[in-house]
Amino acid sequence: MNRMRQAIAVMAPDGKILGADEHFFRHFYHLHVNRGLLKKFIYDAEHGRMISYEILKEENEHVYVQATALCNKEGALQAIIVTYQHEPFIDMRLTSSLSSMASEFTFILSSDGEITYVSPSAQHVLKCANEVCNHELFSFVHHEDIPILMEKLHTIYAIKEKETTIECRWRTREGHFIWIYMHAQPLLNEKNEIEHVIVVAKDITKWKCCEEALAKLKNFDSLTDIPNRFYFETYVQHMIQQKKPFALCYIDFDKIKWINDRFSYQAGDFFLQESVRRIQKHLQQEDFFARIGGDEFVIVLHDVNKETIVARMEYLLQSFVEPFRYKKHVIQSGLSIGLTFFPQDGTDLDTLLKQADQALCYAKERGKGYHFYHPQQNRKTMIEQELPLALLNNQFYLCYQPKVSLDNKAIMGVEALMRWTHPTLGAISPLEFISIAEKNGFIFEITTWVLKEACRQVKQWQAHFPTLKLAVNLSPFLLNRKEFVMHVKNILQETQFPPNYLILEITESGLMENIETGKHILTELKQIGIQVAIDDFGTGFSSLAYIRNLPVSLLKIDRSFIRDITDNSKDATIVDTIIHLAKSLDLQVLAEGVERDEQVSLLQKMDCDFAQGFYFSQSLEAEKLLQWLEQHNQSKEALH
Numbered sequence: 001m002n003r004m005r006q007a008i009a010v011m012a013p014d015g016k017i018l019g020a021d022e023h024f025f026r027h028f029y030h031l032h033v034n035r036g037l038l039k040k041f042i043y044d045a046e047h048g049r050m051i052s053y054e055i056l057k058e059e060n061e062h063v064y065v066q067a068t069a070l071c072n073k074e075g076a077l078q079a080i081i082v083t084y085q086h087e088p089f090i091d092m093r094l095t096s097s098l099s100s101m102a103s104e105f106t107f108i109l110s111s112d113g114e115i116t117y118v119s120p121s122a123q124h125v126l127k128c129a130n131e132v133c134n135h136e137l138f139s140f141v142h143h144e145d146i147p148i149l150m151e152k153l154h155t156i157y158a159i160k161e162k163e164t165t166i167e168c169r170w171r172t173r174e175g176h177f178i179w180i181y182m183h184a185q186p187l188l189n190e191k192n193e194i195e196h197v198i199v200v201a202k203d204i205t206k207w208k209c210c211e212e213a214l215a216k217l218k219n220f221d222s223l224t225d226i227p228n229r230f231y232f233e234t235y236v237q238h239m240i241q242q243k244k245p246f247a248l249c250y251i252d253f254d255k256i257k258w259i260n261d262r263f264s265y266q267a268g269d270f271f272l273q274e275s276v277r278r279i280q281k282h283l284q285q286e287d288f289f290a291r292i293g294g295d296e297f298v299i300v301l302h303d304v305n306k307e308t309i310v311a312r313m314e315y316l317l318q319s320f321v322e323p324f325r326y327k328k329h330v331i332q333s334g335l336s337i338g339l340t341f342f343p344q345d346g347t348d349l350d351t352l353l354k355q356a357d358q359a360l361c362y363a364k365e366r367g368k369g370y371h372f373y374h375p376q377q378n379r380k381t382m383i384e385q386e387l388p389l390a391l392l393n394n395q396f397y398l399c400y401q402p403k404v405s406l407d408n409k410a411i412m413g414v415e416a417l418m419r420w421t422h423p424t425l426g427a428i429s430p431l432e433f434i435s436i437a438e439k440n441g442f443i444f445e446i447t448t449w450v451l452k453e454a455c456r457q458v459k460q461w462q463a464h465f466p467t468l469k470l471a472v473n474l475s476p477f478l479l480n481r482k483e484f485v486m487h488v489k490n491i492l493q494e495t496q497f498p499p500n501y502l503i504l505e506i507t508e509s510g511l512m513e514n515i516e517t518g519k520h521i522l523t524e525l526k527q528i529g530i531q532v533a534i535d536d537f538g539t540g541f542s543s544l545a546y547i548r549n550l551p552v553s554l555l556k557i558d559r560s561f562i563r564d565i566t567d568n569s570k571d572a573t574i575v576d577t578i579i580h581l582a583k584s585l586d587l588q589v590l591a592e593g594v595e596r597d598e599q600v601s602l603l604q605k606m607d608c609d610f611a612q613g614f615y616f617s618q619s620l621e622a623e624k625l626l627q628w629l630e631q632h633n634q635s636k637e638a639l640h
Contacts, residue, residue: 007084008106008119010187010198013042018079018187018198041067041080064088068117079187079196081108081117109184109197113138113153122201142169142177156186156197167204179208221291223269224276232290232298236349239300240342247309248340249299250356251279252364255333256295267326271333278319282312298356304341306372313337317369336363337370345373358382379425383433386422388442391449396420398453399619402628403471403590403612406604411632413469413503415612416454417619418446434475443475448487455497457622462501465629471503471533476510479518485525492528499529503554507535511550519550526551533590538578548585555582559593559613566598576606583607 007024009017015038044067068081105122107115138146145168155161163185169177182201186194219231227235239246253275260268272295279297283289288300301309317334324331338360346352355373358381363371375382390396400414420428437443451472458470478484492499504525511518511534522532533554534547538561547555557578564571575591582589591603594613603611617628 008200009082009084010106010108011038011041011080011082013038013077013080018185024084041082042077062086081106081119083119105202106198106200109199111157111194111196113157116196140171142171145169152184153197156184157194160186160188160192160194162186178203178205180204224273224291226276226280227288227290229290229292232288232292232300233349235288235290236300236352240347240349243343244302245304246342247301247304248342248352248356249301249313249370250338250340250353250360251297251299252336252360253295253297253333254335254364255331259331259333263326263329263331267329267331270326271324271331274324275320275333275335279316282316282319309339313339313370334369336360336368338363338373339370340373354382354385358385375424380432380436382422382425383428384436384440386425387433387436387440390420390422391445395422396446396449397621398450398457399621400454400457400625401612401619402617402625402632403469403610404616406600406608406611411465411468411629412610413471413501414458414625415471415473415505415619416450416458417473418450438475438477443477444481444484447472447475447478447484448491451488452491452495455491455495455502458501459495459497461626461629465633467501468629469501469503469531470497471505473535474504474506476506476514476518479506479511479514479521482517482521485521485528488525488530489528500531502529503531503533505533505535505556508537522551526553536592538574547587552587554588554590556590556592557608562591562593562599562603562613566596566602572602575603575608579606579608 009024012018064085064087066083068083106117106119107122108117110116138149141149149166149168152164152166155164163183166182166184168180168182170180171177180201181204182199184197184199187196187198189195219227219234221228236246236248253271256268256271259271272291276289276291276297279289279299283299284303286302289297290300291297301312303309316337320334324333338356338358340346340352340355340359342352345355359371359373361381363369397419399417399419401417402414403412404410405412418430418434420430420433422428434443434446437446454470454472458468462468491497492502506518506522526532531553532551533556534552535556536558537555538558555578557575561571561575561578565575566572579589588609590610590612591599591608592612594600594603594611594615596615600611600615617625620628
């Protein structure tokens with residue numbers, strides 16, 4: 001403990017402690033004040049004298065105390081203000097000098113809110129003299145803090161709140177402000193009226209400076225001194241909650257990686273700092289500018305007039321025409337900007353950021369400096385970004401197209417077809433997203449999901465249609481995934497789906513591209529009992545002689561041959577040849593894209609086994625497909 005520090009306590013005439021600062025409770029609270037010394041305090045206080053007394057503490061340590069009277073309006077003694085310290089009170093000037101070591105101080109407010117007592121330490125810290133006692137408290141408080149101070153004091157003076165705490169800025173004699181933390185507690189008389197309020201205060205200016213520094217670290221980027229991602233997200237969320245329209249500009253500098261690699265990271269930092277300064281020259285007072293990543297910056301514009309924004313973006317791009325000069329180097333770099341609007345384009349921050357990023361990518365791909373988000377123009381980018389989330393968000397669903405036996409019109413099975421409905425883009429065709437899924441590796445998760453859902457659904461239908469088979473398309477990319485077979489086994493076991501009723505369809509071209517590993521995986525699947533079909537047959541470069549060595553049991557003739565089969569003799573000859581050669585190899589044949597009655601008649605004559613197409617039914621969702629199955633069976637029975 002610093003032996004030069006003072007402690008202040010407010011004591012009732014009976015010796016009870018009414019209030020004190022932290023230093024008193026930590027170092028002097030355990031001292032015993034005997035009745036004789038208390039009487040001396042009272043006597044000296046009532047006669048206006050400030051005489052110090054010495055108390056012998058344990059271990060022969062001396063403590064010096066000094067008392068000051070605190071009287072009510074009638075002049076009766078209500079309390080005694082006692083000052084403790086470890087050195088004699090030789091001179092009040094010395095006392096004030098010593099008290100400068102303290103960060104805590106005490107003052108007393110009257111029932112009218114005037115300051116009636118200021119401790120020596122408070123006089124030093126606040127740089128004020130005794131005349132402060134004759135002024136109102138509010139004259140020393142920063143005008144912005146007066147409302148909260150009035151509210152806090154009201155809780156004491158109006159409703160006699162036992163205690164309250166206040167933080168406010170106090171003006172010193174030199175005119176600058178310091179932060180103080182005050183703990184206020186009322187003294188009540190026998191009528192339960194407030195006579196005085198004891199305030200124990202602490203100078204927390206340094207703490208506040210630290211808080212401000214921490215707040216800056218939390219909310220501002222250290223390199224560019226502009227708001228960071230945390231501050232940006234807080235700001236935009238507030239804008240969204242207030243439903244205030246704004247434009248979000250996503251900025252990316254074109255050559256930051258090249259600058260770092262070509263020159264140095266110091267050069268890269270210099271470039272970012274200078275780029276920020278150039279952008280700031282074109283900002284308006286209400287604009288919000290932030291750095292949310294390494295070379296990712298955003299501007300929030302409150303003016304959402306598109307023509308105005310276009311003009312501002314042009315000026316912004318023009319400001320980067322002049323090269324940057326770092327030491328002896330000349331650096332030429334531009335920027336790209338993607339823009340989106342709240343609430344027209346999106347109503348949440350994640351969506352707006354994705355849209356602005358898509359517009360930015362579109363601008364970079366086309367070499368244009370800025371671009372406004374447009375759903376259709378950014379469709380492919382959006383599909384790429386949203387595809388991994390579609391499964392989690394239950395945006396996928398299945399449709400089923402029936403397959404019919406041409407011999408007796410009996411239902412042979414159904415083909416599961418995947419569909420995707422996006423909340424913004426609407427219906428997305430498999431032709432759009434399957435190739436993307438194959439490219440980014442997500443096709444494995446999609447296929448296993450389709451297989452599990454379809455097996456579960458068709459298993460239920462088999463209770464009424466026991467011979468119903470299920471066909472699922474198999475991406476050629478899965479022919480390189482040896483673990484795929486194990487996943488199929490697990491799904492069949494989990495759904496209790498009979499493997500001999502499952503057909504996995506793979507395109508002819510896809511199979512030819514992965515022939516070695518594909519043959520091995522298809523053989524494993526056949527050993528389980530699963531059938532394998534060649535889809536879109538006739539469009540690839542294989543031959544029936546080659547396919548006969550593969551574990552295939554069904555050929556699906558591509559719809560391009562079936563479409564003109566009744567009008568084009570060459571197509572008819574090709575289809576007839578495929579069917580008869582397949583039969584000779586003990587392969588069944590299915591015709592795709594059947595739409596007319598005359599096509600069905602001709603295929604029956606050619607001894608084709610199965611067909612599917614709009615002639616029978618388009619692809620249907622599960623509930624409607626079940627109705628179709630029931631109606632088809634009823635009509636078939638009626639014919640017999």
